[in-house]
Amino acid sequence: MKAKIVLLPGDGIGPEVVYATVSILEALAKAGNHTFEFDEQLIGGCSIDRYGTALTQEALAACQAADAVLLGAVGGPKWDDPSARVRPEQGLLGLRKGLGVFANLRPVKVYPRLVDASPLRPEKLAGVDLVVVRELTGGLYFGQPKGREQRPEGERAVDTLEYYDYEIRRIVEMAFTLARGRRKKVTSVDKANVLESSRLWRQVANEVHAGYPDVALEHVLVDTAAMRLVSNPAGFDVMVTENMFGDILTDEAAVLAGSMGLLPSASLGSQGPGLYEPIHGSAPDIAGKGIANPMGTALSAALLLRYSLKLEKEAAALERAVERSIEAGQLTGDVGGRLDTRQVTQAIIDHLSL
Numbered sequence: 001m002k003a004k005i006v007l008l009p010g011d012g013i014g015p016e017v018v019y020a021t022v023s024i025l026e027a028l029a030k031a032g033n034h035t036f037e038f039d040e041q042l043i044g045g046c047s048i049d050r051y052g053t054a055l056t057q058e059a060l061a062a063c064q065a066a067d068a069v070l071l072g073a074v075g076g077p078k079w080d081d082p083s084a085r086v087r088p089e090q091g092l093l094g095l096r097k098g099l100g101v102f103a104n105l106r107p108v109k110v111y112p113r114l115v116d117a118s119p120l121r122p123e124k125l126a127g128v129d130l131v132v133v134r135e136l137t138g139g140l141y142f143g144q145p146k147g148r149e150q151r152p153e154g155e156r157a158v159d160t161l162e163y164y165d166y167e168i169r170r171i172v173e174m175a176f177t178l179a180r181g182r183r184k185k186v187t188s189v190d191k192a193n194v195l196e197s198s199r200l201w202r203q204v205a206n207e208v209h210a211g212y213p214d215v216a217l218e219h220v221l222v223d224t225a226a227m228r229l230v231s232n233p234a235g236f237d238v239m240v241t242e243n244m245f246g247d248i249l250t251d252e253a254a255v256l257a258g259s260m261g262l263l264p265s266a267s268l269g270s271q272g273p274g275l276y277e278p279i280h281g282s283a284p285d286i287a288g289k290g291i292a293n294p295m296g297t298a299l300s301a302a303l304l305l306r307y308s309l310k311l312e313k314e315a316a317a318l319e320r321a322v323e324r325s326i327e328a329g330q331l332t333g334d335v336g337g338r339l340d341t342r343q344v345t346q347a348i349i350d351h352l353s354l
């Protein structure tokens with residue numbers, strides 16, 4: 001097959017992990033007789049430096065015209081001033097909205113070899129295999145009104161948590177569909193004891209559930225969900241939730257795996273290219289040192305192969321190769337290893353077998 005993939009390396013360690021992953025994809029393309037065409041664009045701080053905006057119209061258009069988009073990370077201390085008018089994160093939010101990728105899938109798996117890298121006791125981690133389906137283009141991140149104003153009483157800031165029923169329905173449907181291919185359990189996370197938007201969320205989740213009688217549905221309040229993620233994480237299969245709740249819970253869930261450096265994500269819409277990125281940030285403290293963990297991005301590329309290119313065999317081969325590297329202790333420092341990015345990348349390539 002022939003596929004066009006836009007690369008958005010971004011800032012910090014972003015370029016290191018994206019280029020590492022490109023070499024893995026090239027090895028896979030060769031083995032599977034595919035042609036992947038890569039087009040590189042700027043996003044985040046590097047785009048601000050060059051163009052004064054975190055994502056240009058041209059870069060977004062290139063992404064929209066691609067089969068899939070692979071992103072590294074955005075942001076860093078250089079662009080961190082909270083009062084700045086242009087911020088790297090605007091690029092990411094603009095990209096998600098511009099691609100219409102309303103569903104952010106963040107799978108969390110615990111690899112037996114790495115249980116010691118997690119702060120949780122090993123017995124808590126046995127059997128952890130969950131995926132958070134985070135709503136990505138609505139909710140508190142995008143609701144209107146949003147902004148600041150001077151009033152007689154003082155300066156006022158407002159963000160709005162807003163959802164239409166159709167936005168909830170499509171993300172909850174995605175969660176149920178995913179659960180069908182897994183352990184058939186959906187946990188819908190909300191704050192229905194306080195928020196009106198959560199009461200609508202719960203109502204729509206129940207309506208959608210009627211079409212999936214073979215899948216179990218439970219409703220859990222977000223504070224309880226945060227607690228259960230560390231007290232009984234193996235009890236979750238598919239969690240589905242609002243944008244901001246999902247942002248917070250997925251960082252918490254990442255701790256289960258031992259390192260943020262391991263976790264991939266896929267952002268999907270109902271059509272058009274998917275967006276794939278590791279869930280870690282730009283890690284400015286280690287940027288440029290060549291020691292970043294490429295596995296989160298490599299596993300994101302596996303999701304890209306699976307969901308956007310429908311290359312299941314290649315996706316599974318890549319996941320297997322990462323797993324073999326982990327089992328063989330071919331690891332970067334964040335997960336207790338001694339190898340650098342290049343060596344781990346080579347190890348993954350060596351373990352590839354279609």
Ligand code: IPM
Binds near residue numbers: 089092247
């Ligand atoms: C994430 C990140 C982003 C978010 C930031 C960088 C805007 O934390 O992808 O989880 O909040 O969505």
Ligand code: MG
Binds near residue numbers: 247248
């Ligand atoms: Mg986050």
